[in-house]
Every structure is written in C-alpha cells, then in structure tokens.
Amino acid sequence: MRSHMDTHTANILDGKALSDRLRGEIGKEAAELTQKHGRAPGLAVIIVGNDPASHVYVKNKKLGCEKAGIHSFSHELPADTSQQHLLGLISELNQNPKVDGILVQLPAPKHIDPETIIEAIDPGKDVDGFHPYNVGRLAARQPSLRSCTPYGCMKLLAETGLDLHGMECVIVGASNIVGRPMALELLLAGATVTICHRFTENLQSHIERAEIVIAAAGKRGLIKGEWIKQGAIVIDVGIHRLEDGSLTGDVEFDEASKKAGWITPVPGGVGPMTITMLLANTVQAFKIHVGDE
Numbered sequence: 392m393r394s395h396m397d398t399h400t401a402n403i404l405d406g407k408a409l410s411d412r413l414r415g416e417i418g419k420e421a422a423e424l425t426q427k428h429g430r431a432p433g434l435a436v437i438i439v440g441n442d443p444a445s446h447v448y449v450k451n452k453k454l455g456c457e458k459a460g461i462h463s464f465s466h467e468l469p470a471d472t473s474q475q476h477l478l479g480l481i482s483e484l485n486q487n488p489k490v491d492g493i494l495v496q497l498p499a500p501k502h503i504d505p506e507t508i509i510e511a512i513d514p515g516k517d518v519d520g521f522h523p524y525n526v527g528r529l530a531a532r533q534p535s536l537r538s539c540t541p542y543g544c545m546k547l548l549a550e551t552g553l554d555l556h557g558m559e560c561v562i563v564g565a566s567n568i569v570g571r572p573m574a575l576e577l578l579l580a581g582a583t584v585t586i587c588h589r590f591t592e593n594l595q596s597h598i599e600r601a602e603i604v605i606a607a608a609g610k611r612g613l614i615k616g617e618w619i620k621q622g623a624i625v626i627d628v629g630i631h632r633l634e635d636g637s638l639t640g641d642v643e644f645d646e647a648s649k650k651a652g653w654i655t656p657v658p659g660g661v662g663p664m665t666i667t668m669l670l671a672n673t674v675q676a677f678k679i680h681v682g683d684e
C-alpha cells in the first residue's frame with residue numbers, strides 16, 4: 392500500500408466495505424449473546440412526523456438491525472404528538488427489559504425540545520450517545536456509549552493504520568452531534584485538535600495545515616480541494632442531495648482527491664458507519680444490561 396505522503400490520487404476510505412465487515416462481527420456477537428442470554432439485543436426507534444428523508448434513515452436502521460440479529464421496536468408517531476406523550480413513551484421504554492437501546496430520530500417537530508427528549512432517555516440506553524452523561528463520560532476519558540458518527544469516523548481513521556498521536560486535526564462544525572464529540576474522540580486518541588465554526592476567521596488557513604480534516608459543517612462544497620494539505624486524511628460528514636437525486640458532501644471531492652492521502656466518499660463513507668456504530672452501541676448496551684461487560 393502507498394504511504395500517505397506520496398500519492399496524487401487519494402486512497403478511498405470505504406465506509407460501506409468497513410461497515411459490511413463490522414456488521415458481520417456485530418451480528419456474530421449478537422447471535423452469541425442471544426444464545427447465551429435467551430433474548431436478542433433490542434433497539435427501540437421512535438420517529439415523530441412524516442419527513443420522508445427521516446423515514447428513509449429509520450428504515451435503513453431497522454434493516455441494519457434485522458440483518459445483525461438485533462430486534463427492533465418501531466414507534467411511528469404523528470407529527471402532532473405532544474412532548475408529554477413522547478416523554479411517557481420514553482419512560483416506558485426506559486423500564487422495558489427487552490429494550491437495550493432507544494433512539495429518537497432527529498430533527499423532531501418544532502414543538503418538541505430535543506434536549507428535554509435526549510435527557511429523558513436512560514443514559515445506559517442512549518445508543519446515539521447524545522445524553523450529556525455519555526458526552527461527559529467521553530470528555531472525562533471514560534467513554535461509555537459513544538456518539539455514532541464520531542465513533543464511526545474513528546473506525547475509518549483506524550483503517551489508515553496511522554498513529555493519531557500529535558496529528559494536527561481540524562474539525563469544521565461545532566454541533567453537539569458531530570463536531571464537539573468528534574473533538575473529544577480525537578483528543579482521547581492523542582491528536583492536536585482545532586474546531587472551526589461559523590465565527591472562525593480564515594477557515595482556509597486552518598485547513599491548509601491540517602493532517603486530518605473532519606468536514607461537518609453541513610455546507611455543500613465548503614471545503615475547497617486546493618486547500619487540502621498534501622497527503623492529508625479527509626473525512627466528509629456532510630450529506631447533501633442534489634436536484635438530480637445524487638448525494639455530495641461538504642468537501643469538493645474530485646479536487647480534494649488530488650491532494651489528500653485518504654478521503655471518504657459521499658455516499659459510501661461516514662453515512663453507513665453511523666448506522667453500524669448504532670448497531671455496535673446496541674450490542675454494547677445489551678451487555679451493560681445483562682452484566683456481560
């Protein structure tokens with residue numbers, strides 16, 4: 392394999408292939424645990440409203456569960472579901488011994504406060520890793536359930552075989568669900584971390600010195616290919632649907648590929664890994680609940 396410094400066309404970090412491999416391992420472990428404990432790991436998925444894109448994601452999560460031998464419990468609620476009703480359902484699922492993981496698909500309708508919902512989930516069942524308890528565990532270097540997208544990005548980075556200690560990492564985007572936990576993951580791995588966000592001045596100057604770029608701004612084509620440092624690793628968390636139905640990311644892929652040593656495609660990069668880590672977290676939550684940890 393080529394080293395990360397001498398290429399002119401980037402190596403592809405194939406999230407689909409890595410997902411297939413990891414889901415095979417997760418499925419094997421789920422089968423062993425089902426045999427040993429007499430029940431399968433269970434994931435409850437709640438979706439409020441009828442956003443078509445959200446329904447596609449939820450369908451893919453349920454399909455992923457099925458294939459990995461994880462039982463999925465589906466709760467599809469109308470858009471006018473009250474926050475109180477949703478909190479009642481979460482409380483029931485928190486008590487349900489067959490449910491190891493609870494996921495409330497976001498975004499929820501405007502009359503529902505996502506922070507209140509996330510905090511209502513038992514941290515031991517928070518397979519999204521969004522609860523402040525789980526974010527705090529990661530911040531304190533004692534990770535428990537880790538946020539799926541950053542966790543998936545760490546698995547992709549591990550595929551390069553490179554030691555992350557002392558690497559210059561630049562994250563673009565400071566959201567609760569990607570940028571911030573991503574910084575905590577990279578810090579835990581020994582990297583030097585910069586988070587850029589909407590108030591950052593001269594984004595280009597930060598990208599130009601980055602050995603690892605994590606693009607999670609949610610702005611199509613924000614990261615210009617010519618900014619990328621020769622040989623850098625580029626992880627594109629962005630996902631944008633174009634008018635012709637195709638998907639693209641936050642990075643100018645073709646141009647960036649000429650500079651990067653490694654790059655994730657969109658689709659087929661971070662997206663499948665997010666669902667894979669959700670399945671991994673559900674198996675981990677099961678082990679926590681049955682005391683098999």
Ligand SMILES: Nc1nc(=O)c2c([nH]1)NC[C@@H]1CN(c3ccc(C(=O)N[C@@H](CCC(=O)O)C(=O)O)cc3)C=[N+]21
Nearest residue numbers: 448494495496497498519658659660661662663665666
């Ligand atoms: N509570 C919660 N947890 C989430 O993890 C969560 C969420 N809410 N809300 C929405 C975002 C988005 N998300 C994605 C998952 C998989 C792909 C994925 O598999 N993408 C495929 C393409 C899929 C397609 O064709 O549309 C790919 O990149 O190859 C993308 C995005 C999880 N999210």
Ligand SMILES: [Mg+2]
Nearest residue numbers: 564565566608
């Ligand atoms: Mg952001």
